[in-house]
Amino acid sequence: MKFYDVADLAIRNLRESVFRNSLTTMGISVGVASLVAMLSLGIGLQQLASRRLQKSGLFDTVVATSRRDLRNFREPREDGPPPAESPSLDEPARKKIEQIPGVVEAYPDIRFVTEVRFDGKAHLTMVAGVPFSAKNNNDAFDGMQGNFFSSDASPEVILQKSFAEELLVITPKPGTDNTSIAELAKPLLGRELTMRYAERTSSPSSSLGQSDRAAYSVVSRQKALKIVGLTDLDPDSMRGTARARIFLPLKLAQDLHVMQSNLRDTSASDSPSYTSLSVRVKNPNQVPAVEDAIKKMGFSAFSIVDATRSMRQFFAVLDGFLAIFGSLALAVASIGIVNTLVMAILERRREIGIMKALGASDADVRGLFFAEAGAMGLVGGAVGVTLGWAIGRLINFGTNIYLERQHFPPAQIWSVPLWLVLSAITFSIVVSLLSGLYPASRAARLDPVQALRYE
Amino acid sequence: MEIPGPNSLAVRTENVCRHYQMGEALVRAVDGISINIRAGEFVALLGASGSGKSSLLNLIAGLDRPTSGAVIVHGNDLAALSREQLAKYRLRSVGMVFQSFNLIPSMSLLENVELPMRFAEVDRRERSALARQSLERVGLSGRLSHRPMELSGGEQQRASLARALINRPKLLLADEPTGNLDSRTGTEIMELIHSFNQSLGMSVLMVTHEQALAERYAGRMVHLADGRLVADVSNDDVSNDDVSKKSSAPPPRGETK
Numbered sequence: 001m002k003f004y005d006v007a008d009l010a011i012r013n014l015r016e017s018v019f020r021n022s023l024t025t026m027g028i029s030v031g032v033a034s035l036v037a038m039l040s041l042g043i044g045l046q047q048l049a050s051r052r053l054q055k056s057g058l059f060d061t062v063v064a065t066s067r068r069d070l071r072n073f074r075e076p077r078e079d080g081p082p083p084a085e086s087p088s089l090d091e092p093a094r095k096k097i098e099q100i101p102g103v104v105e106a107y108p109d110i111r112f113v114t115e116v117r118f119d120g121k122a123h124l125t126m127v128a129g130v131p132f133s134a135k136n137n138n139d140a141f142d143g144m145q146g147n148f149f150s151s152d153a154s155p156e157v158i159l160q161k162s163f164a165e166e167l168l169v170i171t172p173k174p175g176t177d178n179t180s181i182a183e184l185a186k187p188l189l190g191r192e193l194t195m196r197y198a199e200r201t202s203s204p205s206s207s208l209g210q211s212d213r214a215a216y217s218v219v220s221r222q223k224a225l226k227i228v229g230l231t232d233l234d235p236d237s238m239r240g241t242a243r244a245r246i247f248l249p250l251k252l253a254q255d256l257h258v259m260q261s262n263l264r265d266t267s268a269s270d271s272p273s274y275t276s277l278s279v280r281v282k283n284p285n286q287v288p289a290v291e292d293a294i295k296k297m298g299f300s301a302f303s304i305v306d307a308t309r310s311m312r313q314f315f316a317v318l319d320g321f322l323a324i325f326g327s328l329a330l331a332v333a334s335i336g337i338v339n340t341l342v343m344a345i346l347e348r349r350r351e352i353g354i355m356k357a358l359g360a361s362d363a364d365v366r367g368l369f370f371a372e373a374g375a376m377g378l379v380g381g382a383v384g385v386t387l388g389w390a391i392g393r394l395i396n397f398g399t400n401i402y403l404e405r406q407h408f409p410p411a412q413i414w415s416v417p418l419w420l421v422l423s424a425i426t427f428s429i430v431v432s433l434l435s436g437l438y439p440a441s442r443a444a445r446l447d448p449v450q451a452l453r454y455e
Numbered sequence: 456m457e458i459p460g461p462n463s464l465a466v467r468t469e470n471v472c473r474h475y476q477m478g479e480a481l482v483r484a485v486d487g488i489s490i491n492i493r494a495g496e497f498v499a500l501l502g503a504s505g506s507g508k509s510s511l512l513n514l515i516a517g518l519d520r521p522t523s524g525a526v527i528v529h530g531n532d533l534a535a536l537s538r539e540q541l542a543k544y545r546l547r548s549v550g551m552v553f554q555s556f557n558l559i560p561s562m563s564l565l566e567n568v569e570l571p572m573r574f575a576e577v578d579r580r581e582r583s584a585l586a587r588q589s590l591e592r593v594g595l596s597g598r599l600s601h602r603p604m605e606l607s608g609g610e611q612q613r614a615s616l617a618r619a620l621i622n623r624p625k626l627l628l629a630d631e632p633t634g635n636l637d638s639r640t641g642t643e644i645m646e647l648i649h650s651f652n653q654s655l656g657m658s659v660l661m662v663t664h665e666q667a668l669a670e671r672y673a674g675r676m677v678h679l680a681d682g683r684l685v686a687d688v689s690n691d692d693v694s695n696d697d698v699s700k701k702s703s704a705p706p707p708r709g710e711t712k
Contacts (some may be wrong), residue, residue: 005573016561072629086578175529214648356519359546448518452557 001364010371015343024173024333024340025380031333032384032428033391035326035422040392042322046315059284061144062291064089064097064106065276065300082283087298091272097279100293102286106133108274110253111244114228117222118167118193125163127195128244131254145185150253157193160230163245164188179406181232188227196222200259220258232409246267309324330428333380334435339374341439344372345446352443362444369440370433377432381425388424390414457672460568464527465626465658466492466515471524473510484510486682489523494625497652497659499669503680505686508662509630511679514658516549516628517541521636529625531540532612550627552648556611558603558618564590568618575622589617592648609640616647620655627651629661633668641665645672 001009014021050059066089087093097106110129135141135148141158149156150411159167164184225248281290287303291360310343345352352365379380396414403410473485485507492498500508514517514526517533527534529548536544545551558567565586574584590596593613598695603611612632619627629648633641649672652659669676670690678686 001574002576004579005576009573012561155502181488350557351559354559355570355574356542357516357545357551357553357557359543361548361574363539364542364574431461448514452518452553 001360001367006364006371007375009368010375013344013348013368014372015376017347020340020343021376024336025292025376025383027333027336027426028330028376028386028432029384031327032381032424033387034329035323036385036388036416037071037425038326039319039420039424040388041395042083042315042319043417044392044396044412046312046319047415048411049311049315060287062279062294062301062303063109063296064279067276067298067300074452080238080413088273089275089277089299093297094274094277096297097277097294100279102282104280104282105131105133106277106279107250108254109276110113110250110258112197112258114195114197114243114258116193116195116246118191118438123163123166125246126244127246127248127253128389130158131250131280132249135279139311141229141231144229144231145181146227148229150228150248150260152249154249155223155225155252155256156228156249157195157225158231158247159188159227159249160227160245161230161232164230169192169426176241178334181230183309185230188230189437191227192224194224194226195220196220196295197256198259199257201257212243219228223256233405243257247323256420279376304376309389334431337376337432337435338439341369341373342435344405345369345439345443347353349446349451349454352446353454354450356446356448365446366440366444370436371434373432373440375430377429378425381428384422385416385424392416416422459712463494463533464491465494465496465529466490466660468511469527471511471514471520471521471526471527473507474522477527484681485514485521486571490677490684490687490697491525492656492658492660495652496568496676497649497672498661498672499666499676500660500679501666501669501676507682508679510682512630512660512662515626516551517544522642526576531598538541542574543670545569547622548625549557550622550624552612552615552627552629552632553633554558556603556608556615556635558611558615559608560603563600563602564595564614566605567614569622569623571618588674589621590614592620602659608636608711609643612636612640612644613647616644616651620651623655626656627659629659629663631662631664633663633665635685641676642669680683 010370032108050375061343094106094108108129111126113124113126113334115124117123130149132149141148144158146158161181161184165171168184168187168374170184199219200216201219279290279294281287291301291303355365392414397412400410422454468488470487470489470521471485472483472487475482475484488507488511490498500511502508511521514521514533516527517528517536518538520534528544531544533544533550559570560566562570565583568586568589569582570584577585587596587599590599593616594614595610595617598610598614598649600608603614612635613616616632625649632644632648648659651657659673660709661669661673666676674690675692676686676688677684679687
C-alpha cells in the first residue's frame with residue numbers, strides 16, 4: 001500500500017473508536033507533558049545558572065599573571081621563559097593583550113582593604129575597582145537600586161547590600177533576609193562617605209637612589225565619594241574571601257595609586273606593572289585560544305572554564321533524572337497503546353481477515369497498525385508538548401510570585417527550546433511505534449481463515 | 456502468472472488434503488480431492504455442512520495451505536508460494552464473494568470496492584473511476600456513498616461482487632453467495648455471476664447448498680461428502696434431478712436441494 005493509503009486507513013480506523021483512541025492519546029500526552037515540563041525546568045535552571053556564571057566572568061574571563069612571582073611559589077615551567085626572564089605585565093603588555101583576537105578588554109585587578117567613614121563611624125572593608133563595561137556584563141548591577149557610575153573616573157561608589165546594612169547599623173535576624181533593598185537605598189543614595197587610604201608615591205629622594213624603581217613612599221589620603229547605587233546581589237561573588245563590598249570606577253581606583261599587595265611599581269606612573277590582569281573574552285569558546293596567546297607572550301594565564309565542567313555534569317545528571325521520571329509516565333502510556341491496539345485487533349479480526357482475503361499482505365496489515373500507533377504518538381506528542389509547555393510556564397509563574405514575595409528579582413527558570421519540542425514529539429512517535437510492534441506483528445500473522453470465521 | 460487459454464486448466468488439485476488436529480481427534484476437512492477446472496468453466500461445489508466445500512475453496516483461494524497434495528492455479532503451485540506471494544496471488548488472480556458479504560461497515564460502498572486497489576497501489580483517481588464503473592455494472596451507481604448497513608442484503612452482495620471483480624481476476628470464488636438472500640434476490644445475484652462468467656470469461660467456483668441454482672447456472676457440479684469427492688457431474692449430462700444416475704460415485708449425503 002502507498003503511504004497515503006496507509007495513513008488514510010489508519011486515521012479512518014482511529015476515528016471509528018474515537019473515544020478509546022482519544023483516551024490512549026491523552027495518556028501519551030500526559031507522559032510527554034510530564035517529560036517536557038521536567039526537562040523544560042531542568043534546562044531553564046541550567047540556563048539561569050549559566051547566565052549567572054557567564055555574567056560573573058567565570059566563562060569569559062582569562063586571568064593573566066606575570067611569571068615574576070615575588071614569593072617564587074611556582075615551580076619553573078617548561079612552556080615558557082623562567083620567571084626572572086619573563087616580560088613585565090605592564091601597560092604596553094596590557095594593550096598588546098587587548099589586541100588578541102576575541103579579547104574585549106584587559107583590566108588590572110584593583111582591590112584593597114581600607115577604612116571608610118560614614119556618619120562619623122569607621123568601617124574596615126574590601127574595596128574593588130569595577131570596569132565601566134560591568135554595567136552591562138554583570139547581572140548584579142541589573143536590578144540594582146540607584147544608578148551605575150556616571151563615568152569611568154567619577155568619585156562615586158556602589159555599595160553591596162550587607163555593607164549598606166552595616167552602615168545603617170541594621171542587623172538582619174539570623175535565618176532571615178527580609179530587609180528590602182529599596183528601604184536600604186532610601187537613606188543612603190546621594191549621600192557621601194569618606195574613604196581613607198594609603199597612596200603609594202614615587203620617592204626621588206630615596207636613599208636607595210634613582211635607579212631603584214622599587215623605592216616609594218606611602219602617604220595617607222582621604223577621598224569623598226558619593227553613594228550612587230546599591231546592589232542586592234554580590235557583583236564580586238566569585239572572589240571568595242577577597243570579596244569587596246564597595247565598588248569604585250576602575251579608572252578612579254587606578255588613579256588613586258593605592259598601596260596594594262598585588263600591584264607593583266605604581267610609582268612609575270607612566271608604565272605601571274601589574275601582577276594580574278583580567279582579560280574579558282567576547283565568546284567563552286575563544287577562551288582557550290586567548291589563554292594560549294597570552295602564554296605565548298610569556299605570561300601565565302588561567303581560566304575557570306574547567307570549573308564549569310562539574311556544573312554541566314551536575315545538570316546533565318539532573319536532566320537525566322528528570323527525563324527518567326518524565327519518561328515513566330510515557331512508559332505507562334505505551335502500555336496503554338499496546339492495550340488499545342490489541343483490543344483493536346480483537347475487534348477488527350474479521351476486518352483483517354477480509355483485507356487479507358482481498359489481497360492485503362502481512363506488510364500492509366502491519367503497516368496499518370504501525371501507522372495507527374504512530375498517529376497516536378504524533379498527536380499525543382504534539383498535545384503533550386503544548387501541555388508540558390503550559391505546565392512549565394505555570395510553575396515558572398508560580399515560582400516568580402514566590403520570588404517576588406521573598407524580594408528576589410524575577411527569574412526565568414523554565415525554557416522550552418525548539419530541539420526539546422522536536423525531540424519530545426519524535427520520542428513520543430518512537431515509543432508509540434515500539435508499542436505498536438507487538439500488536440502490528442500479531443495482526444499481520446492472523447490466520448485469514450480463522451479471522452473470517454470470527455463474528 | 457501465465458494467462459490461461461480457453462481450454463487450459465485454471466485450477467488443478469492433486470490429491471489435496473487439509474487435516475486439522477482438534478485435541479485428540481484428527482479432522483479430515485479435505486481428504487484427497489483431485490479436480491480440474493478449465494479456464495472459463497462455472498463449477499458448483501455441493502455438499503452438506505462440514506463436507507469440506509469451504510475448506511477446499513479456501514485452499515484454492517490461497518487463504519489456507521494444504522496438509523498434503525497440491526493446488527495448482529494457472530500453473531502455479533500455491534504450496535510453493537511464500538506468504539507475500541500468496542497475498543499477491545489473492546490480490547491479482549482471485550476474486551472472492553462470501554455468504555455474509557464481508558463488506559467493511561465503516562466504509563462506503565465506493566471505498567469498499569476501492570479497497571483491493573489500495574493494496575494493488577492503483578492511483579487514487581484511477582481507482583475511483585474503476586470502482587464507480589464496477590458498481591454501475593452491478594446496478595449500484597446511486598449508492599456509492601452509502602454504508603453497507605444502509606443497504607439490503609442483495610445490494611450488499613452486489614457490491615461485494617463489484618469488489619471481487621475490481622482487479623479483473625481470472626478466478627471468481629463464491630462461498631454460498633445466495634445463502635443469506637431470499638430466492639428472488641439470490642437469482643439476481645446468480646444472473647450477475649453467470650453474466651460475468653460469460654462476458655469476462657473468468658472461471659467460477661461456487662460453493663452452494665442450492666442444487667437448483669447450481670443446475671441452472673453451473674456448467675458442472677462437484678459433490679463432496681466428508682472431505683471427499685463423491686460426484687463430478689457435467690450439467691449437460693444432468694436430466695431432471697437424478698444426479699446419481701449419471702454419476703459413477705455414490706449420491707451425496709446431506710441437504711442438497
